[in-house]
Amino acid sequence: xxxxxxxxxxxxxxxxxxxxxxxxxxxxxxxxxxxxxxxxxxxxxxxxxxxxxxxxxxxxxxxxxxxxxxxxxxxxxxxxxxxxxxxxxxxxxxxxxxxxxxxxxxxxxxxxxxxxxxxxxxxxxxxxxxxxxxxxxxxxxxxxxxxxxxxxxxxxxxxxxxxxxxxxxxxxxxxxxxxxxx
Amino acid sequence: xxxxxxxxxxxxxxxxxxxxxxxxxxxxxxxxxxxxxxxxxxxxxxxxxxxxxxxxxxxxxxxxxxxxxxxxxxxxxxxxxxxxxxxxxxxxxxxxxxxxxxxxxxxxxxxxxxxxxxxxxxxxxxxxxxxxxxxxx
Numbered sequence: 001x002x003x004x005x006x007x008x009x010x011x012x013x014x015x016x017x018x019x020x021x022x023x024x025x026x027x028x029x030x031x032x033x034x035x036x037x038x039x040x041x042x043x044x045x046x047x048x049x050x051x052x053x054x055x056x057x058x059x060x061x062x063x064x065x066x067x068x069x070x071x072x073x074x075x076x077x078x079x080x081x082x083x084x085x086x087x088x089x090x091x092x093x094x095x096x097x098x099x100x101x102x103x104x105x106x107x108x109x110x111x112x113x114x115x116x117x118x119x120x121x122x123x124x125x126x127x128x129x130x131x132x133x134x135x136x137x138x139x140x141x142x143x144x145x146x147x148x149x150x151x152x153x154x155x156x157x158x159x160x161x162x163x164x165x166x167x168x169x170x171x172x173x174x175x176x177x178x179x180x181x182x
Numbered sequence: 183x184x185x186x187x188x189x190x191x192x193x194x195x196x197x198x199x200x201x202x203x204x205x206x207x208x209x210x211x212x213x214x215x216x217x218x219x220x221x222x223x224x225x226x227x228x229x230x231x232x233x234x235x236x237x238x239x240x241x242x243x244x245x246x247x248x249x250x251x252x253x254x255x256x257x258x259x260x261x262x263x264x265x266x267x268x269x270x271x272x273x274x275x276x277x278x279x280x281x282x283x284x285x286x287x288x289x290x291x292x293x294x295x296x297x298x299x300x301x302x303x304x305x306x307x308x309x310x311x312x313x314x315x316x317x318x319x
Contacts, residue, residue: 061245064223064248067222068237071237161222161226
């Protein structure tokens with residue numbers, strides 16, 4: 001008998017990412033409640049389950065885990081957007097913007113693209129993770145930074161370093177993510 | 183309000199000093215990789231003898247160190263200076279530098295742990311000074 005080497009979380013991850021990649025946003029077994037959830041529930045998962053609770057166990061390792069998680073989503077989103085675009089960055093960004101809007105992640109706006117310097121800056125307005133959160137002391141959207149890093153990495157097929165340099169929760173009115181192509 | 187994020191540009195900081203330090207660590211018997219990992223788990227500098235998934239190892243180093251440091255706090259050990267993973271094929275040692283940056287070493291089984299640990303302890307103050315000056319500029 002073949003042994004299933006995937007964990008249950010990996011099986012669930014595959015199904016979720018496959019659903020995103022296929023553009024299938026309807027969910028079975030949610031006939032009455034539908035596919036949408038209150039943003040505060042998402043934020044509880046993001047900032048409590050994948051935030052303070054993870055921090056309780058991992059301490060300074062928590063942001064790495066969250067960044068890495070976001071990068072996985074970004075790589076999956078990049079796979080969707082990179083198909084049939086003939087390597088055109090503008091088309092790619094357009095598809096990413098639409099996808100982020102569909103998923104209610106935020107309104108993605110390219111702020112600066114300097115390919116000769118290997119630097120891109122993308123704004124995430126109305127960021128799903130930190131909307132309505134205030135008075136933090138440092139940027140908290142490591143998930144979105146990782147996601148943007150994964151998206152850019154997929155297009156350029158290069159290692160990247162994404163850093164959140166402005167955060168709505170700091171009072172910056174938007175989240176700004178700087179991506180360095182390495 | 184401006185961000186207080188501490189950003190170290192990996193390309194600008196790929197300088198002789200860090201490279202020389204990592205090269206020196208690689209010359210220790212049994213050491214097969216030496217890497218600097220930032221607070222997000224990103225590998226900013228690396229010297230290695232074999233292929234490594236840098237995204238995964240960087241995040242893992244931060245997560246393992248963070249979990250070990252938290253466990254230490256639970257038993258009243260307030261400061262964690264080094265985490266050593268003993269594996270069947272060798273060791274992974276990780277040590278904090280400054281502002282969330284870590285130095286990680288991978289060794290083969292035949293490495294002399296005491297020697298590697300000694301060299302690591304000698305190296306960290308040098309790296310701390312280097313990173314302090316980078317991050318201050």
